[in-house]
Amino acid sequence: MLAPGPERVVAIRTDDTGAATAPPALFPDAAAAVRAFEPEAPRWVWPDTAAIYPSVLRAGLRVQRCHDLALTGALLRTRAGLAPAAVTAAPADERPALFETTPAADPDAVLAEHADQVARTGPDARLRLLVAAESAGGLAAAEMGHIGMPFSAAAHRRLLDAALGPRVPADVLPVRLREVADEVSAAFGRRVNPASQPEVVAAFARDGVELASTRAWLLRDVDHPAVAPLLRYRDLAKLHSANGWAWLDAWVTGDRFRPVYVPGGVVSGRWASRGGGALQIPKALRTSVIADPDHSLVIADAGQLEPRILAAMSGDPLMVAAAGAADLYAPVAAEVFGGDRAKAKVAILGVLYGATAGEARSLLTLLRTRFPVAVRYVEDAARAGERGEVVHSWLGRACPPPGERWWSEGDAHGRPDRDARARGRFTRNFVVQATAAEWALCLLAELRRRLADTGSELVFFQHDEVVVHSRDPQAAVRHVLDATASATRLLFGDTAVRFPMDVAVRDCYAEPATETVPSRRIARGVDPVS
Structure with a gap:
């Protein structure tokens, strides 16, 4: 156990129940404690990885495992039927400070909280796996923020100059935006501010x-000459505000993009990012994500993840068989929709997201007759949500309960159908999306473990995609595929459901059609489960 104090850090050995087994040891900082104990490969118990681990990383150290009390506490809070803790409003500048202070924690309180969490987790193997994966995700998030994704500031400046014109002061509109704004006004025959929706609506x-x-x-x-320049203006304005020169100054240092990841930032367990927009990197920016000399980017994403998760969770034998194919939609199309893959995709996504309007309703009816167990699985979750119940992911993450306002408007039988259906759509998707997030977390944790001391680095994670920066891309690809197979076994055992990974090795993150650097692709559509 590690508890930072105002002047010293306290480290205490504990047993599996969270009870202290040795007197406290004092260290000047967290890095010194890690330097002393990490050779024993302990599981560090500390209040908050995001607050403590960055200083350890800056000292050139890493830990293998931890138990993050903050992340685990959030999991257990929702499992207890409590609403998620309110998120503190983020300050305008979320960049890590040069000299950061770690909030002090009372060692006795840390010990007590850990013991309580161990007791509340109990012997539930799935929940214990979720706690371990969530904590490993916290470590990976801090490490990726510390390492940063390779990002050529010079390439991005060239992109901005080409799209927006020369750099201007922050309070001045770039020349290209001014030119396109003039085109909009010319199309309307009068001065119209393209950034003002009321003005544009009135002009139309x-x-x-x-x-x-x-x-x-x-x-x-709309057939109007102002449409084309309006759409161009919107794209350029978004580039300028979200990823312009100010963004480059704030978030890219030393040709590394260093965002702040927020593990579990979404109620389903998906990650969020605080500042920098790590989880929303536009395609245009990807031309600036360029590997270092003698390195490559290994880019891997899971195809059709959520439908495959549903197949594995529900155990529907026919859907499991379909998910044994490299393209899940193809056998469904052949068996149910006369070979029409587009209809198969619409129907399956409709099952996941509760689409019932138009053609989706009739397609869902056909799918229900073919995959009754899978459809019933998510429909049961939807009905539970409509009744105000809490549903759980495969490993045990709970969805937030309805708020007081939801209950104050009457019970499930008396409330407006619209409100009940909305919560039903949420819980229907929650059980699948949260489990997909767990699979991705296990993949991330396994990949982080396998890459340790190999010279390859995890540099990006987004829902079902990982990017590794490596001198040995062939070895990195093997680690990705092995981690994929391991994550699948951890969650679902010896399942027949396949989780194919689309893996590419490139010098540049951009798609090949828009790359400015030649691509060295060595693997594509590789499947780790035979």
Whole structure:
């Protein structure tokens, strides 16, 4: 156990129940404690990985395992039927400070919290796996933020210059945005601010076009000369505000993009990011994600993950058989939809997300007759949600309970159908999406373990995608595939469901069609489960 104090760090050996087994040892900082004890490969118990581990990483050290009390506490809180703790509003500048202080923690309180969490977790093997995976994810998040993703600042500046024009002061609109704004005004025959939705809607109305909003999908159906420059303006404005020069200054240092990952930042267990937009890297920016000399980027993502998760969870024999194929939709299309793969995809995604309108309803009816067990699995979760019940993922993550307002409007029989159906759609998808997040966490934890001391580094993670920066891409690919197979066994044992990984080795993260650096692809569509 490690508890940071105002001047010293306290480390105490504990047993599996969380009870202390030796007197406290004092260290000047967390790095010194890790340096002393990590050779024994302990499982570190500490209040919050995000607060403690960065200083250890800056000292050039890493730990193999930990138990994160904050992440575990959040899991157990929702399992106890409590709403997730309120997220503290993030300050405007989320960049790590040069000199950070770690919040002090009372050692006795840390010991007591750990013992309580061990008792509440109990012998439940699945829940114990979830706790371990969640804590490993916290370590990986801190490590990726410390290492950073390779990112060429020079390449990004060239992109900005080409798209927006020369750099201007923060309070000045780039020249290309001003030019496109002038094109919009010229198309309307009067001065219109393209950044103002009311002005744009009013301008269209004056020309006889009624719009409820200026959403892109609505504009694309409008025959008007202002549409094309408006859409260009929107794209350029987004680039400027989200990933412009200010973003580059704030988040890219030493040709590394260092975001702040937030494990478990979404109620389903998916990650979020705080500042920097790590989980929303536009395709245009990917041309700037370039491997170091003599290195490659190994990019791997799981195909059709959530439908395969549903097959494994439900155990529906026919869906399991379909998920044994490299393309899950193909056998479903052949058996149910006369070979129409598009309809098969719409139907399966409709099952996951509760689509019941239009063609999706009839397709769902066909799918229900072929895969009754799988469909019943998510429909049972939906009905439970409509009744205000809490549903759980495969390993035991609980969805948040309904709020007081939900209950105050009457019981499940008396409330408006719309509210009940909305919660049902949420719980229907939660059981699958949260389990997919658990599979991805186990993949991440296994891959992190396998890459240790190999010279390869995990540099990016997004839902079902990982990126490894490596001098030995062939070895890194093997580690990715082995970690995939291991994650599948950890969750589902000896399942016949396959989880194919689409793996590519490149010098640049961008798709080959838009790469400025030649691609060295050595693996594509590789399946670790034979």
